[in-house]
Amino acid sequence: DGGITQSPKYLFRKEGQNVTLSCEQNLNHDAMYWYRQDPGQGLRLIYYSQIVNDFQKGDIAEGYSVSREKKESFPLTVTSAQKNPTAFYLCASTSQVRVDEQFFGPGTRLTVL
Amino acid sequence: AQRVTQPEKLLSVFKGAPVELKCNYSYSGSPELFWYVQYSRQRLQLLLRHISRESIKGFTADLNKGETSFHLKKPFAQEEDSAMYYCALRVGSAKTSYDKVIFGPGTSLSVIP
Numbered sequence: 001d002g003g004i005t006q007s008p009k010y011l012f013r014k015e016g017q018n019v020t021l022s023c024e025q026n027l028n029h030d031a032m033y034w035y036r037q038d039p040g041q042g043l044r045l046i047y048y049s050q051i052v053n054d055f056q057k058g059d060i061a062e063g064y065s066v067s068r069e070k071k072e073s074f075p076l077t078v079t080s081a082q083k084n085p086t087a088f089y090l091c092a093s094t095s096q097v098r099v100d101e102q103f104f105g106p107g108t109r110l111t112v113l
Numbered sequence: 114a115q116r117v118t119q120p121e122k123l124l125s126v127f128k129g130a131p132v133e134l135k136c137n138y139s140y141s142g143s144p145e146l147f148w149y150v151q152y153s154r155q156r157l158q159l160l161l162r163h164i165s166r167e168s169i170k171g172f173t174a175d176l177n178k179g180e181t182s183f184h185l186k187k188p189f190a191q192e193e194d195s196a197m198y199y200c201a202l203r204v205g206s207a208k209t210s211y212d213k214v215i216f217g218p219g220t221s222l223s224v225i226p
Binding site for chain 1: 117119122145147149156157158159162164199203213214215216217218219
C-alpha cells in the first residue's frame with residue numbers, strides 16, 4: 001500500500017516536554033515537508049528537505065527540529081521552546097519528476113496539556 | 114514579499130449556482146499557482162495547477178498576472194464540492210535554490226442542497 005503515513009493520529013504532551021512526530025513515505029520521493037495547520041491561517045511551512053541529510057528552515061521553524069537520515073523518513077520534534085505547539089501537523093512529499101504536486105499524510109493533532 | 118491571500122474564510126452557495134473562490138498572490142518572480150482541496154475526512158490533495166490549463170471536476174482557474182489573481186470557478190456547484198480549498202504558490206529560494214510552496218489561509222465552501 002503506497003503512500004505517506006503519519007503517526008500517531010493524536011498526541012498529548014505536557015508542557016515542557018519534547019515530542020516527536022513520525023512521517024514515513026514509500027513513494028520514493030526525494031523531497032519531504034512539514035506544515036502546521038491552524039484555523040484561519042492555512043498551512044505554514046516548518047521545515048523541508050530535498051535530499052537525505054539536508055534540510056531547510058521554513059517560515060516558522062523556531063521551536064522545531066527535524067532529521068533526514070533516510071529517504072523514507074522525516075521526523076519532526078516539537079521542543080519545549082515552541083511557545084504554542086497545539087496544532088494539526090501535516091507531512092508531505094514530492095517527487096523530482098513532479099515537483100509541483102505534493103502528497104500529504106493524514107496528519108497528527110498535537111495537544112499540549 | 115511572497116504571499117497568498119484568500120479573502121473569504123467561508124463561502125456558501127446553493128446547489129446549481131456558480132461558485133468562485135478568490136485567490137490573490139504577491140510574488141516578484143514568475144508565478145506557478147495551484148489549488149488544493151481537502152474533503153471531509155480525507156487528505157489534502159492537488160485539485161489543479163495553472164500551468165496545465167485543465168478542468169478538474171468542473172473547476173477551472175485562470176492566472177491573471179495583471180490582477181495577480183488565480184480565482185477558482187465552477188459554473189454549477191454540486192453538494193460534493195463542499196470542502197476546504199487552499200490556493201498555493203510555488204516559489205524558489207534565493208539562498209538554497211530549493212522550491213517551496215506557500216499556501217493561503219483557505220476557504221471553506223459549503224454547497225447548500
